[in-house]
Amino acid sequence: MFTLAGRLFSLSPKLALGSGVALFLTLVLAPLRADDAPVRIGYSMARTGPNAVAAQGGVEANYTLWSEQMNAAGGLAVKGQKRKVELVGYDDASDVETSVRTYEKLMADDKVDLILPPWGSNFAFAVGPLANKYGYPFLSTTGSPKKLLDMHMPYFFGASWTSEQSTRALVDLMAAQHVKTVAIGYMDDLFGLERFNLMVPMLKEKGITVVGEKSFPANTKDLSVVLKDFKAKEPDALVGLTYPAESFLMTTQTKEIGFNPKFFYVAIGPAFPFFKQRFGDAAEGMVGFGTWTPSEGAMQQNYRDAYMKRFNKEPDRDTTGFVWSSLQELQGAVENAGLDRAAIRDYLASHEFTTMLGKVTYKDGMMARASGTVSQWQNGSYELIWPPENATKLRFTRSPIGNSPSRSVERGTAYNKGRDPAVAAPRSAFLRISQQGKIGGHGGSIRFSLAVCRPHCQRPADRRALRHHCDGAQSAIRHAPHPEHRPRRVPDARRLHHLHA
């Protein structure tokens, strides 16, 4: 009893001293420390598992690059005072549960200053509401499904195009290209279904007929059956609302079966530099998701150079745009509103930012703009082509992919035969250029093609006339007597049904 009391007693001065020191530290030193303490920014990211492929190069690399750039410049400006940035990143192994727990820990226990989003729509779905609950501004760059935006959470910002905006851009582009018929292949998950359901009424509005539509699951290894079916319907445009693996498969297999639509779009895939490496000249003319291009201006060019210097590879031209832009927005907000998260939220919601994507403002938690962007491979570079006002190149040519390099020339010759030379001239020049682009292309041909194509881009009436003639020429080719001129065909659905009957 005595010993216990004694022990307690002997401890208490130490305790008192300890608490005194602690009190001193908190009261006197802490405010001093807070000023040069680093700004801690937490996130979880797929460093392993199936999502790592997309998450590393597109998202986390940008976080790293941004924090390094900030620190090299003395730190992140918090209301004018520079403070170092400390990234607190954890691996979530591509697992939503792990990600949620990590963010819970970051916000509730670690009390980091800010958070950055993980990769993927389903992760945004799980983490977004949590961030909203803790009052952390959440700029979702790789997933802003409509359903999530409809929840109207004050701290949630869709920092990428909504599915509606990107679908609108695609449909408008097709309408501007006088596409009349389209075949659509789409993923049978939230990504594909949501876009497909948005797209059908938009197409109807523009008078474009859907002649074929098929959905398929992820990890599909063979799409030739679907594509042969589409080919038999001879659509003007082929659209794939697909992930990288399926986009690559679709591109390869259209080439294999000699299916060569005039307009060929696959959503996620062409924006990766790897697309060009893999398909070489066959990538020419391919259309897909894309948000920026180095030729837009100094900001984009500097970003690309810095990324290449740091990681020794090209950044992709889609996700990186959203991520870098969101970091620029966050930086701008912190600079002006400090680290008070409610103030940051208000600043984000009410101000305009100039970023990689141009001018960005938020309205109801999503980007305030009518349509997203679309890009195309042109002369070995992935260029922004839609919407027209911020597109670097208002040109649309698609070199034929696959094993028929001579077909467009044949079309051109057949077309020119016995036509009014005044109408025929631009068409043949147009075809020559697309041919040049395919062979390799150089700066000269870009300028030349722009000069040739601009005038009749601006004259819709003439274009319609051209299209009318062009259709005549194509059908002439289709029924050409020489077997080499006739496009090869595969047994289509009707034929097979006939055989089975």
Place this chain on the structure above:
Amino acid sequence: MLGAFITYTLKVATGASPLWFVPVSAAAMFVFGIFLHATIFRRLSAISPNLDVMEEKSLIVGFGLLFILQNAAVLIWGADLHGYDFMTESLHFGGVVFTANRLLVLVLSVLFSGALICGLRFTLLGRAIRGMVQAPLGAMLVGINTNTLHPLCFGLGLALAGVSGSLLSMIYLISPDMGTPYLITALIVITLGGLGSLTGSMIGGVLLGLVETFGVYFTDPSLKILLSYAAFILVLLFRPRGLFAR
């Protein structure tokens, strides 16, 4: 997956035809198989009281290895997309179009499977392996050295996986988790053909392919997995020992 990455790396490094690297990745995987057997599976079979426990344990260990290898691949080759173009020109037979690389892969896989079946059926080594599978104790009694034969079989299995990975890399994109979808397919094919019957598995594989392709053609690609499972369940209901079980 490892076979595919080995072939890809060598192809990119040397620029030679990936066909040269099919035997290379097979050999590498064979060595790796022997190593795995010596370090893990030999010990597993030593501490397991009977075959059932051994099978359960090796399944769990196998899944563990799967995760380790996949993440090791992410660390080594990075988390980017990989792939190369090889024989992508198309060939026309009548009205049907094929790509040369798919046909090549078909011919080679038939060749390898045929060689395996013939090897198991007609050579002395093959008979020894079949004997060991049927009755390990009996095999030992008639003078088959199961201590060398067992690692050999294990290595051979991994070598074949290396070959298939190498062949797949000629058609598809390569990623650390490229092998996962084949796990289920393999399970269905083995059951379809009859457990332990190699010829049956081969015919089962072709049948499943036909069911999937025709099913997708007449219905919807999203139903592909449903179709393969339906075939699987039907076989389990009516021929529980597989279509070609003896």
